[in-house]
Amino acid sequence: MVERIGRGLAALMLAGLLATPAMAQQAGQETTPQQAADVHLGVASCAGSTCHGAVEPWRDSTVLQNEYTTWQSKDSHAEAYQTLLSAESKRIAKNLGLPNAHEAKVCLDCHADNVPVAQRGPQFQISDGVGCEACHGGGERWLGIHVSGRATHAQNVAAGMFPTEEPVKRAEMCMNCHFGDETRFVTHRIMGAGHPRMSFELDTFTAIQPAHYRIDDDYRKRKVVANGVKTWAIGQAIAYTRLMEAVADPKRNHDGIFPEFVLYDCQACHTPTSNVAWAPRESEGIGPGVIRIHDGNTMMLRVLARHVNPALEKELVEKTRAVHAASVKDRAQMEAAAKVAAQVGDKMAAAFAAREFDQGDVRAMLTGVVAAGIDGGYLDYASAEQATMALGAILDTMRKSDMVDAAQHKTMTAALEACYSAVAKDGEYKPQTFAQALQSFRASIPAL
């Protein structure tokens, strides 16, 4: 069985068993919730009607109080486990030679709060999928002081609560599943078995989750606040880092004699041969016919870096080109280059985290993201997809910071529909159509 899943996957499963929370903690860095040693008490411990299980938000409370209800009724995380019971999941499991999906560690690691059994409290239910503590951290140490209402957020965090409000931390946590890490990784084999394509953009996914918090005055007093553009920026940088780490990881970057295709642009292959669309790209520097490493985030990061620090953009392009170049030479060189590139990602994340992203920055991002594609620059689907979500984040931020009024926002949002249409189906993506959509979108941008 294991052989049929593939060596890479087996290695992942093994790694998952070995990578204990203790190891992660010893590394001295803040661990993401599923890597910490705290017991997870279960969703029900948060769901009390006077805690987070209110049916509607409370008016006189610092938090909405209906976080659980929002999660349960609206958030796909709540149904992540149920998905494993679907016919599609059964088919995937069967294709992978697994007895079933809902008991397989490789599936549960992301489709549930799959902490070790010893770390599951009496009310814990694996069937709750990605529950509260999967993101907020096991409540064993912090629930008591949290309920007392006397602990500060910092004290809660010190007791094991995960600081989801910090965009860098959040990005890292989300990417653990929405891209993968050393222990969890959706390989091309899993995709081949039927797992859908993965897509992620931190700010958009935070918004559509939907967010079960509201940033208001008391939130600002207690928590770090990052606007949408900043969140987007950090998400892009971390995504880039994660990709480069995977490319650099000999356990994940190949499958037998083949590269691990999941690290590469899907449409590089999944395109009819009649689709003659190749064009050179500055950040890649590789010729036609070469499968290129997935770099939908790079286009965004170039826009970002160019504005924040042109030197950084130069470095980004240079180091990314190096990875692409090495990818057509040998694996060792590729891994080395990717390690370097990953550091550039970290550097960008740090730079973005240190920046406020004021209105000028937001305007620059708007024009930058549009300009980068207005002449058909978004050659592949992944970059167009990222650009579309980026514009969503930018529009949202513009409205929330009153850079546009409601009517202007509505006009731009309507114009963005053309972009959404252009990226509605990955197999049918046409750069020119997207470029036209961007042109019409640009026309909707008011003079600011």
Place this chain on the structure above:
Amino acid sequence: MTGTSPLPRLLRSGLLALGLAALLPMAALASGGEKPVERTYVAAPPAPYSQTKEEADAKSAGCMSCHTAVDNPSMHKASSVVLGCVDCHGGDASVRWGGTHTPKEAAYVAARDKAHVLPRYPETWNWPSSANPVRSYTLLNKEAPEYIRFVNPSDYRVAREACGSCHMPIINAAERSLMATNAMFWGIATYNNGILPFKNFILGEAYTRDGKPAVLKSPVFKETAETKRHGLLAQVVPMPNWEVIPPADVFRVFERGGRNIIHLFPEIGNPNSVGNIQRLDEPGRPDIRQSNRGPGTGLRIAVPALNIHKTRLNDPLMWFMGTNDQPGDYRTSGCGSCHVVYANDRDPRHSAQFAQYGHLGTSQQIDPTIPKDESGHPVKHGFTSQIPTSQCMVCHMHQPNLFMNTYLGYTMWDYESDAPSMWPEKQKYPTHDEMREVLDRNPEGAAPLGKWGDVEFLKNVSDLNPTLKDTQFADYHGHGWNFRAVHKRDRKGNLLDKDGKVIAADDPEKWKKAVHMSSVHVDVGMQCVDCHFSQDGHGNGMLHSEVSSAIEITCKDCHGTAKAYPSLKTTGPAARPGGWDLTSIRNDDGRKRFEWIEGKLIQRSAVDPNLQWEMSLVKDTVDPASPQYNEKAARAKLMSKGTRMQWGPGIEEASLAHKDEEMACFTCHLSWTTSCGGCHLPIEANWKTEVHRYEGGETRNYATYNPQVARDDMFQLGKHSPDKNGQIAPIASRSALVLSSTNINRERIYIQQPPIAASGFSSQAFAPHFPHTERKTETKTCTDCHLSEKDDNNAIMAQLFLQGTKFVDFVGFKAYVGGGSDGSGGFEAIRVTEWSEPQAVVGSYLHRYAYPDFYKQHLDRGRELRTGGIPDIDAVEQGAGGVVGCLQHRGEYMFVAEGTGGFRVYDIASVANKGISDRIITAPFSALGHDTHVPSKNATCMALPTNQPIAPTRNQGDLMRVENQEQPFHPIYHYAFVTDAEEGLIAVNVDTLADGEPRNNFLERALTWNEGGILKGARHITIAGGIFYIAADAGVVVLDMADPLKPVVLATLPFKGAQATAVQFRYLFVTDAEGLKVVDVTHPSEPKTVDGAAVPLRHAGKMHLARTFAYVANGPEGLAIIDVEKPRAPRLYQMFDGGGKITDARDVAVASTNASLFAYVADGRNGLKVLQLTSPSSQPNFYGFSPDPKPELIAWRGTRWPVQSVAKGLERDRAVDETGGQIAVLGRKGSRPFTLPEMQKFYLDADGKPWAVTDEVRQADFRPAGPRKLDLAPAPGAGTRRAPGEVAPADQPGQRPDAVKPPGCEYPGTGCRDRSPADEPGSRRIPGAQTVNAPGPKPVPAAGGAE
């Protein structure tokens, strides 16, 4: 600002809403006259929102030195709740006890009293016992709040302090819920009995912290069409004391004016003991009336109001403790009423895992200071949401209107079934003290005479079950009552097994084979809280006036519909916008309450952690491909409109006959409904008893509470209120009252009088309801609502439409017969029942067991109705102006057709009043001031449109039409109608007799009609709404009386020697010279005599139709009992002459008393004969819809005149006439009986032809799905998310449409407040159509659906 506790703000807002209304002074003494102990109290600070474990421990330390072990110290299961003892209870936790428990040692006592908060009324509390005191009632209103908090921190008076820092919104909501305010019970009691004219109710119960009556306001309220529709109220105010609520009734003693003779009319209760004020009244007026000073004087008051204050009905509710004196009555007050479980019931179906703790309110606490053998303690020191049904039953035990007995398959016992086991062999003669001892616990007047008046007997009644023949009893006895099980029976009353086979009455295994008609939900183990979740329990924060509008759950929320799987979102009238998502509910063990697992919907018990069940999904039951497919279910749900009974998936949705939105699921899925024909409330002025509400105290006047006819065989339909979309829904006969009053001299100043509703309709109340008797097999089926192909359900249809079946009619204390000969005559009121409760018919089965001594005396007298005491108590004679051909009493008047004397209305108000010499009079004072005589040449008969008291003049104006949404009366209801052999038809307006004004009763003819002499020889009249049937020389003349002053002849049926008629739904029954004949009057304008439908009788006279039997007076041969179940094929069932004793039968009335059926025969020269038609000894099937009668002659009395007429009993099951005119009041604003066209939809096709149905499932009628499958309903849950690539979020199901937002949701404390950004993710979404399966809860079976 993180440091601010929300508590003070919440406290303030909550307290502000409880505006004070000190309407009434506080009584100085608690019950029993204990004087309060003066104490200085220190109010403990509110329990904190949060604290450290150490802080809390410090507040428990001293307490734990005696209470060394406590089940759950914080009461809360969640370990995150950190509370010390004194946080909730108050008291002094610094006091410690070092020794052992030595409750008698002085030092121990001193320490205890220092640590504890002490009561103002230690004796009444049985201090220092911690058991809930027995029947404490208003003690809570007098005791210091600090002490209340000490014994029950969750009492509403103090819950803000103990629970408010976390639960303030729920406290605010719960206080406003109907379970606390009682607004509906009070509203309906006052409306239906004419006390207050508002269907938007205004009264409700609430108290301030210190126990004063409070006005309870809605947090914020603006009246809109929506709030009116939902019956939301701005405020409710306290109910005034019963002494100051004037009588609403139009009984004669309540009429204004009167000369008060002290010894006849002593004023009691008011500060006027020597009657000086009365003496000021002018002489020269009747001396039995209300004082001249008007309503409310002389303690003549509204009995229903007295009942609410003093007689246990549904109360005590949330503001008071349970009475803690009988199994089923153990409970505390406030939040703990529900959330703290007491041992009340040993049946696990009712109390789940709590059944093991017995039913005597004893404790299982580990606290060594709590005695384990003392009643009145909770099972554990701990709150729970695992609330068993038995806990709800403590309050919801009232069988006709709180549908938990029915849910569990029980209804009120009727004193008759298994009487030998329940009545003592020797008749009891309880002293007043003994009666009081029982009645304080159990308001049933019969209880002091029965064995169950003794708690020791009562608590073990269900142990009798294996030995019983007629019924089985439940194990709970709240209020001291007994509840009998309802079993599956056929219409004849045969007990049936699960397959519908008859179980022999003498089968020793019969109760094992019988089907107990509890809800199928009970059968799978569900308790109340498995449907009625948090909001239904706590209310939604708004002040509701009706329970049906305050419920958020509906059937389809969990079962779906024929076309769609359940949404698991609540959709009831009180559901929040978009509904509450039931999938978010978690049980105590962290598991989801509801979960879809592999295509099955699982619900896990909220009470028993080891129990779960699979939900029936309607969509599957109608899908032939599903293993759950049920042919009958599919047929019912997929039945097409029209008359051909086509059904199946091929019927388009628009063509479905039984649409979800048009009829409630439970219209068919009920197995039975309870019908309370009425309660007798006999007020007795000499009974000094305690007031159970407000300031309490003792006053004179008490009324027992006596259910008379509670049946389980009636099924009736009508239109629900607009708030329920005017759905077709079951209608229950609902707790109508008949009132009596015995004054301080033990004079019966009115007897057995039904009040009149504020709308002028009769108070024989009905209401749409959810009977909670859902079953899968024993449901209603086609022939329960539509004409049967066998044409054997005419009586069922009459009952269905609320036209009544003349089976549960009420003949009370007096039966009235009239007659005469040779031009002179009169009528007599003959006493036929005991006066004390139970009011058994003398000589009957019940009489034999309830009054063995009296029964024996009756036998010794040869069954003659004569008590041997004061003679005219037995019978009151009244001479008339001629031969009394027909007579009918209504209210306190007797309407008489007295031959050559014409038509006269007699005053019979004092017919049972020993203080009045002339019991029946023609005028209450001078004939100059009152003339109810209408002379005519030869008045042969008369009829009233209804014999239920009505007052059409009340039903007018915007208050009735617009606010109360009442239908108008049909104009015939203003009149009495008289047949005169020479003059024809005479109409007399009798409205003034029901207006409470004594000075305007001058009756005159409004109409004399005899067009072309067609009514020559008229001798009998039957009124069927706007259609009259008059027997005359020409035959039976059919008149259209749409305009009662302009009769239109529809037809003349040429029966020779037509004597009398009677109508039941589609058929008219006629007696003539040849016998009984049948006419099809489906269309009264085209009556069709049914060929061959005749039973030859030689002397057929007047008759009474009671369900499937016609009782025909047949002269010398006696009483002909004719089976008319199939009206087109009537057959003689039995000719009964009582062993040759009935030799001159002229008229008959049939009526029910308790569980038995009786006939009252006017036996000509022999006088009155009383027959028992069914009894548990003669007919074991007596619970059937129409069991075969087994007549027995049980009593008789000779009369002065030969009698040829008998007055019919009060029609208790008739709410509407045959042409759709409403007669009786319907509860629920806007609810009503069907109109005639609505009725006709059930049985007439488009051409007006009757069509019929069969219960048999015929495959020939099946219509398979067509090439285009209709069923394209999306999988539930699919589309509720914004799947990637999808564009228009606003159009997707699952979004919350603002349009359905109920009013008031923006208000604080309501639980439904402002919208969060989370609800409006805006325009953001993920691009790209991904192939991920939308994780709908249940995949739709791919049954060939087209894309």
